[in-house]
Amino acid sequence: VSVLGLGGLGGALAAAFLQHGHATTVWNRSPGRLDDLVAAGAVPAAAAAGAVGSSPVVVTAVSTYDDVRAVLEPADDALAGRVLVNLASGTPEQARALAAWAQARGAAYLDGAAMSGTRPVGTDDAFFLYAGPSDAFAAAEPALVSLGRAVHLGDDPGVSSLYDTALLGMNMGVLTGFYQAVALVGAAGVGAADFASVALGYLPFATGLLSGHARQIDEGRYPPDEGTLEVLAAAMDHVAGASRAVGVSTELPDAVREVLARGIASGHGDHGVASLAEIIGAAGNREAVPAGRP
Numbered sequence: 001v002s003v004l005g006l007g008g009l010g011g012a013l014a015a016a017f018l019q020h021g022h023a024t025t026v027w028n029r030s031p032g033r034l035d036d037l038v039a040a041g042a043v044p045a046a047a048a049a050g051a052v053g054s055s056p057v058v059v060t061a062v063s064t065y066d067d068v069r070a071v072l073e074p075a076d077d078a079l080a081g082r083v084l085v086n087l088a089s090g091t092p093e094q095a096r097a098l099a100a101w102a103q104a105r106g107a108a109y110l111d112g113a114a115m116s117g118t119r120p121v122g123t124d125d126a127f128f129l130y131a132g133p134s135d136a137f138a139a140a141e142p143a144l145v146s147l148g149r150a151v152h153l154g155d156d157p158g159v160s161s162l163y164d165t166a167l168l169g170m171n172m173g174v175l176t177g178f179y180q181a182v183a184l185v186g187a188a189g190v191g192a193a194d195f196a197s198v199a200l201g202y203l204p205f206a207t208g209l210l211s212g213h214a215r216q217i218d219e220g221r222y223p224p225d226e227g228t229l230e231v232l233a234a235a236m237d238h239v240a241g242a243s244r245a246v247g248v249s250t251e252l253p254d255a256v257r258e259v260l261a262r263g264i265a266s267g268h269g270d271h272g273v274a275s276l277a278e279i280i281g282a283a284g285n286r287e288a289v290p291a292g293r294p
């Protein structure tokens, strides 16, 4: 495996490959970043072309897609027959353009997304998404599993950055909900750590709903098993009221309450909470929103 770009992410990737026994060649624009990895057994490449030419799987972890091009253009001739795995963050369009560029040079392209920062890289707690041709993923997978859990999302190289964005937004919803809750109980003197230990026991209830709610969304039917939108609107009024009463911000519960109100106004008042997916989605943002079937 070759790793080009040894910043926060690339350094962790190279260290994980080495840890799992892969012969690893490393290159970085500023040579100072190579020392620890070379001491751990990595082979330094003097130029990007040398790094690309050294391994069947070439991983790039530089800042942007433009930087990936800048790094690989001098290595143009060395790319044929290799699997290029790019982990820089970008858009689906950038991923598709880089895939076409790599393919024109005879390389297979996988677009990757590192979903869990750098600390857990090399363990099963790290989570990586990849998109691109299945045979390229099959070829690179024995190396990629050294980095953490590796999920292949299909042939379209644009899909991993789409999932990356969607999952980031979802995670921020979970985390900001946690911070709201911490602030609320904190106002009553409960420490964040004490609250977290209880919240962790509760969260599986929420994650356990995802598959069922996904089915409801796909079928357009929303049984109110976890309460109707009317009931949940009253519950969110309570969250906002309880927060306000102790001087905690109500921006987040107010935003949720607003979506619930739009759902109720659209005829979903006696439907389940998964009907909010229609309200948030494109259909729900048109002038007239037809109510889904109960």
Ligand SMILES: NC(=O)c1ccc[n+]([C@@H]2O[C@H](COP(=O)([O-])OP(=O)(O)OC[C@H]3O[C@@H](n4cnc5c(N)ncnc54)[C@H](OP(=O)(O)O)[C@@H]3O)[C@@H](O)[C@H]2O)c1
Pocket (backbone or CB within 6 Å): 005, 006, 007, 008, 009, 010, 028, 029, 030, 033, 061, 062, 063, 064, 066, 067, 070, 071, 087, 088, 089, 090, 113, 114, 115, 116, 117, 118
């Ligand atoms: N860090 C994370 O947890 C994380 C997680 C998910 C995704 N990512 C993505 O991974 C990419 C790298 O992130 P990072 O945290 O590793 O960044 P970083 O610590 O700032 O490192 C940036 C790396 O890119 C290199 N670089 C930048 N421009 C270059 C150019 N024009 N030519 C050659 N090398 C260039 C730098 O080389 P020099 O050392 O010479 O400056 C350095 O190796 C970003 O797209 C980031 O969004 C990072």
